[in-house]
Amino acid sequence: MYSVLKSEKGGVFAVRSLLKRLLTENMVDAVFVAAKTPYSDLPMPTLISSPENIETADPLAPVAPFNASRQASILLRSDTGKRLALVLRPCEIRALIELVKLKQCVLDPAILIGIECKGRMENALFLEQEKQRSGISISFYQDDNLKEMICSACNVCDHFQPVGTDLTLSVFGVQISTGIGVEAESETGTDILKKMGYSDVQPPAEREAELRDLQQQRLEAKSVLMEKTAEDIKDIKRFETLIANCLNCSNCRVACPVCYCKECVFVTDVFAHEPELLIRRAVKRGMIKMPTETTMFHLTRLAHIGHACVACGHCTSVCPSGIPVADFFITVGSKVQDLFDYEPGRDINEPIPYLVFEEENQ
């Protein structure tokens, strides 16, 4: 079922009024959504229960300081009996689904509201643009120059349409200045729209073409990126050059939505070194680089979660040394995903490849 939420004040207002009605009509107990806080222009994942506070919600802002699946999974750790509406980007939903597979959270209390995502900007760039012109949450969808400013992972993202949602906020084929489309993807979603009195209409004619064009464009960009990255890492020496500036700060791991270990193996003693062995090795080889575990770290992380990487790009965003972590995760990850015919976040029932074994695997 597809409907259009009209608002003279634009799509953001339309979304707010939808969320507000969810609260006022007691369809949910709280709404999880990116909203501006008093401290910064950067919208942060927030949990809103009172309808008047919805005015701060800004889910269409082209920025995401976190992959909000991490915060969402805290709320969904167990079924509290409270109903929650969660407004999330496609990559956030896909990460959330991976976390559900790993029993880190449950979806029972959630009404998932996905956003069709045209990408996010790096935080600094967003703040700068926001300062220059207010209302970027609408102008972003109209100004082609701004679209050029999205971060590199978004630039190659071909999963801009959310999957597995109840409702999807649709920005394709819609003039954001006049409202936003909403599509019910589940029975729950349809019920909500019907209850609110929206009627089923034909999606705008331009929608399909826009989606197709973007898909085409993104796939092309992705293959360019993957080719370039494959070249950059094609032997271990090049890869070392690529990550030469790695400080081993673990920011990428902390930002990663599917890296959920309570304690990373890299902070344990598993990779400790005996001084005597290092000295013996140096004697034998003439010279060794003292181990920093940077290469080990990235390769191990790839082996660990390469199959589950949702390509959200937050690892690159947070790297203080500007290493394109996401680039090689996307490149290598997709090889692993192809090998097992696995796509993270595609289907909640799709088993994690390493947990299924068949006789004919030889």
Place this chain on the structure above:
Amino acid sequence: MNDQFEPQIIALVCNWCTYTAADLAGTSRLSYPSNVRLVRLMCTGMIDAKYIIKAFLDGADGVVIGGCHPGDCHYINGNLKATKRIYGVGKIMEQFGFEPDRLRLKWIGASEGLEFQKNMAEFIETIKQLGPSPVKSRMIL
């Protein structure tokens, strides 16, 4: 390639089949090149991706994993569980320039001393053909 090149090979083997096969190769005095170093584990199913990555980054020229034939696993299906993981790591290492042939998975049963000898000799030959590992003489980690 390089006549002087003597590869370093790590063999991660399960206690019940391939380690026993190595013992049998020993008792049968089936000699093979001395480049192989066996690391005994209880089951191929306990081989962590980290071991393989570590071995390569520490300078191993080849890693061979030996376990029981499918259906013969002492722990029912540990070897099958291992298979996918090893393929996965192999795929990743391949992206970073480690030729797929440097990582080999072989089922060698407890009674196959001869198989063990043949496989080791053959694997060393393969690695000699490939030449030293890209990380040789460096330490990356």
Place this chain on the structure above:
Amino acid sequence: MDDRRLQLKFYETHDGKDVLKCIQCGTCSGSCPLSDKMDYAPRELFALIRDGEMEAVLRSNTQWYCVSCYQCMVRCPQEIPVTDLMYILKQMAIEQGISPKTAKMPDLYMTFYREVLKKGRLTEAMLMIRYGMKHPTDTLSNAFLAVKLLKRRRLEIIPQSIKEPKRISYLKSADSERTETK
């Protein structure tokens, strides 16, 4: 005649190793409509093959009495493709030029074979006539029947063939090269 070589040929080239599975239960012989006419029952033939008595095997009429009813094959508890093995033995006997004591069936098949090689199709009357030149009694004993058939327009005297029999001359080269039976 080199029995060992022939045995190897039967096992390896013709993939006849299935006889090694035989448990000599006799189901094939018991199921065979004509086994009591054979020099050796199929079961015995397999025992001979395993003993390496290939000349005796190829010289026997057993394989030529096989009517390809496949009854043995569907019943064999070891799932040995008995009928298929009979074909291999017939081909090998032809290759070796060994005629069994009762040489009629190879003659009939040969006549059939040559006819098809030449014309691409078979005319039963022609088959009977050509075969009859070698074994006149078999054909003559059917003369009365032939008259009856003629009366009912069930005998075709004009030879059938494909449109341009010349086109299939390659059958002759296939004949000479003999792909090994799989």
Place this chain on the structure above:
Amino acid sequence: MRYGFFPGCAYKTAAGYRESVEALNRALAIQLVEIPDWNCCGATAVFSINSSVALVLSGRLLALADLHGFDEIITVCNACYTTLRKAIHMMEHHPELITEINKHLKTETLQLKRLLPVRHYLDVLANDIPEMRWRKVKQSKSDSDLRVAAYYGCQLTRPWKDQGQPERPDVLEQFLERLGVTVIEHSAKTLCCGASHMIPYAKDCAPLVSRIIREVRKKNGNIIATICPMCQFNLDAGQGRLNIPGTPIAFFTQIVGLALGIDSKDLGIDKLLVPMYKISDNKE
């Protein structure tokens, strides 16, 4: 319904087979289109001499059928049916044979690209014709005098078991009963008739024929329905030779034709050696 039809060498002279098949095709609107320039399948004879030639023969036929746009090959003869399937079976398991075959076919600018399924006409009648069409076509009540014994011979159900049980099939019985024909159950359904061995070894094969005929008579059958020209001929001619005539041997298509009320003249029934009017209660 359009099928590639492979009549085989014996079809033309088989007692009323052609007449009855054509009559049924007309009545039921079955398009059985003869594969142009078809060749002999080689039967057991060619396979016995040289399997390469046998494979090339089958290969040519398959290539022709494909060339002329057919998706299935229909045979009316057990030997053709099994020989072709045997060849296909070998090609499926050893694809390199196809390359070999194509080397030869090339001289005739033919190419074997795919292995078409081979089916028996019985399968078509029993499974492809909608029930409605049967009801429409069936004019009269069945001839109540006929107690039909279905006779399959060897090569429809064997060696593959996909046409039902290989020793006691009941496809034909079920099909005939659907048309209101009275069938009898007996134990000689898939016994061997002697096939081409009848020519050189008539004496050896005589008991095979008499066993079948006697069993049918014992179980109170008065006509046998065959599905293969070779079987029909051996059982039909064999009775005369054995001097035990009395059980007509019809093609199943003739029985079907009679059941539908088609005039027996159109079914070639007069071509049987043991004539239909001889039906009597020849119980043993």
Place this chain on the structure above:
Amino acid sequence: MKRDQINIGVYICHCGMNISPKVDVEAVAEFAEGLAHVRIARDYKFMCSSPGQEFIIDDIRQYGLNRIVVASCSPRMHEATFRNACETAGINRHYFQMANIREQAAWVTLDTKEATAKAMDLVAAAVARVTYHRPLESREVKVNKSILVIGGGIAGMQAAISSGNAGYQVYLIEREPSIGGHMAKFDKTFPTLDCAACIMTPKMVEVGQHESIRLFTYSEVVSVEGFVGNYSVRILKKPRFIDESKCNGCGICMEKCPIKKIPSEFNENLSFRTAIYSPFPQAVPNTPVIDPDHCRILAENKPCGACEKFCEAGAIDFNQQPEHMDITVGSIIIATGFKAFDPEPLVQYGYGIYPEVYTSLEFERLNNATGPTGGSILMKGGDFPKRVAIIHCVGSRDAQYREYCSRVCCMYSMKFAHLVREKTGAEVWEFYIDVRSPGKLYEEFYNRVQKEGVHMIRGRVAEVTDILDDPENSEDKGRLTVVAENTLTRRMLRIPVDMVILSVGLEPAEGAGDVGRMIGVSSDGNGWFTELHAKLAPVSTVIKGVFLAGCCQGPKDIPDTVAQAMGASGEAVALLSKGTVMTRAEISFIDPDLCAGCQTCVEVCVYNAIDFDEGRGIATVNELLCQGCGSCAVACPSSAASIKHFTNRQVMEELEAILI
């Protein structure tokens, strides 16, 4: 222990002349001495000898060694020896590591230098690894002193009696209304020909009255949880619709029941029973059941109640419901037995087509005094057969059905032959592929049957048909013809007979697979339960505390079944008699602080050794079930699971030391 306190002793073994000529043991010892934490390194002729071990023990005491490395043969040979020495000397047995320089260096390397270098590497790796070894302990765990036996055939009955006699509480579960199993259907047993009922009935009574055996008939096991010494078992008791405590087994109810035409399962459908029935007169317990599918009241809700009216004890209770019972046992014996092969797919033998073709079980009933004919071997028409054919290997030794030999058919077929001869005087033709009679007095029985004039034909029957060879022969009218080759004379036989008995093979009992899955015992390709070791542990299974008895493990005759039942009982009793079991030391450990509760480990564990603690949201290892395979450690995405003695740290250190 602080790192600077590590004192390693390294011992290089010459192994007589096995290691020393190839490996320069002194050089290796010298090399070892230079490695970190190595306090002492020596070489000695035979480390595994008593003086060799004494050496280690003395050094541990004298030099305060707390880690030991022995470089000698394979750990599969002497690891336990040296671990014991460590323990004797007072250090933990896991503070030990072995370097295999015999099988991996001395014996397989041609060049002496290379062999020595390899030996050094292996020693260095062992030294590096042992540095990170942790002390591990095994623990004693108390067991519940009771035994569950699943299946009440002769195997289960015997296992129950043997275990009960040892004083253990036994629970015997049987899904049929009575115990007895297949043996209760037999008339005579080979080769002694003693009456099955005569030896069986007392056993059944013994089971029924045994003070240590609690019998659950008409019951099934629905779930099994737990581990050795402590299995929780849930049993489903199907409603008999009769109050067992009131019923006195008088049988009047069966007489009065108006529904009389139900094929009797016990008589292989050769006779009829009533809707309220006891399968056979000697049934234990002697309480009938009401068949809910045929009873007028239960199936059709129509008025009847004949049984209720006549039951003076007032035992009929149409309101009985299925009941669940929970018990705890220390050990389980599986005795689910077999099922006779259904010969219908072998149409060539005409079973189900010709009425005079019988299966062996049908013949057992036909021949049994309590059977449909009162023990007379009669054809359906009521006449004695004059000629009988017995066909061996029906469904057995047949790649199309069951490839294995069913082991008992030859002998029971010859028993049939004898009985037919004895009771009817009929001619018997027996068709076999090979006669297999490898039991005590079995070959003698074969000889006896031959002497009795049974035609033993070596040839598998091709077909059974009603087509007669000579229909004119009036004697053969209505007979069947058995067609076979006599492979010894090479004659094609067509024997007209009156009756055909198909000696069908044995298959695993229906539902055996479910029982196996419930408990975790695996089956082979044919469905028979897999024993722990084909030679050395034939009654044990991979699941500790679970044993096998009788045909559930593979076809067996009665003496073997009883012997195995006693063996299984002996093992179960031996396990429980100590009162405790030791846990394994080298097992999985899940760090509760690191566990994220994803339950991946629970999924991969084939031994059900990992439980999820809902309360704490973490996985916990059951140390009695864990076998130490390490699947969980690898699968654990957050490195919370590890295998003791094969930790990441230990393996990493070994790798790093090898790759100097």
